[in-house]
Amino acid sequence: MKITAPLFTLSLVATASAFQLQTPGARFSQLNSAPPATGGPEPIARSAGLATPGKVKAGDQTTPVVIQGESLRTWSFTSAAVERVQVIMKTEGRPLDTDLELWQGPDNTPQKMRVYVEDGKMRTFNCIIETPRGPNTVCIRNTAHMEFPLYAGVAPIDGVGLESNATPRTIQGGALRTYPFEPNVDSVKVVLQTDGRPLNSRIELLQGPNNIKQVMELYTEDGMDRPFVTILETPGSGNVVRIVNTATMEFPLVCQAEPFLIQDIASSAEAVMGGSGPGFNPW
Numbered sequence: 001m002k003i004t005a006p007l008f009t010l011s012l013v014a015t016a017s018a019f020q021l022q023t024p025g026a027r028f029s030q031l032n033s034a035p036p037a038t039g040g041p042e043p044i045a046r047s048a049g050l051a052t053p054g055k056v057k058a059g060d061q062t063t064p065v066v067i068q069g070e071s072l073r074t075w076s077f078t079s080a081a082v083e084r085v086q087v088i089m090k091t092e093g094r095p096l097d098t099d100l101e102l103w104q105g106p107d108n109t110p111q112k113m114r115v116y117v118e119d120g121k122m123r124t125f126n127c128i129i130e131t132p133r134g135p136n137t138v139c140i141r142n143t144a145h146m147e148f149p150l151y152a153g154v155a156p157i158d159g160v161g162l163e164s165n166a167t168p169r170t171i172q173g174g175a176l177r178t179y180p181f182e183p184n185v186d187s188v189k190v191v192l193q194t195d196g197r198p199l200n201s202r203i204e205l206l207q208g209p210n211n212i213k214q215v216m217e218l219y220t221e222d223g224m225d226r227p228f229v230t231i232l233e234t235p236g237s238g239n240v241v242r243i244v245n246t247a248t249m250e251f252p253l254v255c256q257a258e259p260f261l262i263q264d265i266a267s268s269a270e271a272v273m274g275g276s277g278p279g280f281n282p283w
Contacts (some may be wrong), residue, residue: 012178067150068145073152075139075154077137080133081134081166083132084130085136086240087129093121098144099139101113110220118213122235127228128228166256168255171255173251185239193228194220202217203216204241205232207236214232
């Protein structure tokens, strides 16, 4: 049994062959893609749990694409009705190393980030980017070598807010905060925003001492106009999310981090630490 927050459900579906959505600005229900004809990983799939979708033709801007190493792809949204988009990236099990940028007009990059994931299949990258006042363009640049392609999809999404049950925590410039999570937490929702000042931060997912599984270095021109929302997949035990405010002391940020997808019980394959369970005999 899974417990989910009302943002969107994380699930992998291997049977769909195209993204699905309504007209620009409408809600979409699923992001699906089929692997390339020459082979590849399982399809990307995510469900927003929103309106019933329509279908898009092959070649539409929401069709998933393969981005080879040392190359880039762009997705343009000319309609001002598109206020936010969902970005999903994964690999076939190899590392994911990419630059993600939001362009708005010539030489204007109001948001950008550097993303590294140790295993792009086990920990699919998933985030929401605010795109007010179109037109906007999302650029994904695969900075890895040619041997490390990635699979990406970008599509408009509606109905996604910043609602969170987590207590907002202020992180001053130059400071950090850590959030440990139990082994039965499959994914974590992180929301970062400011009072209108720029947002500079680094989000790290650690599993064990100094063992970084995923890292994002984020810059946002206006942390109120463009707050950042991401879902970090946290399989296994010993997961800790570390948020570092890389700006100076004059630029604090507000962080909310909470479990997003939770199992009823921890996996039986995971080691159980401590000895408080029934039948425990320390001698």
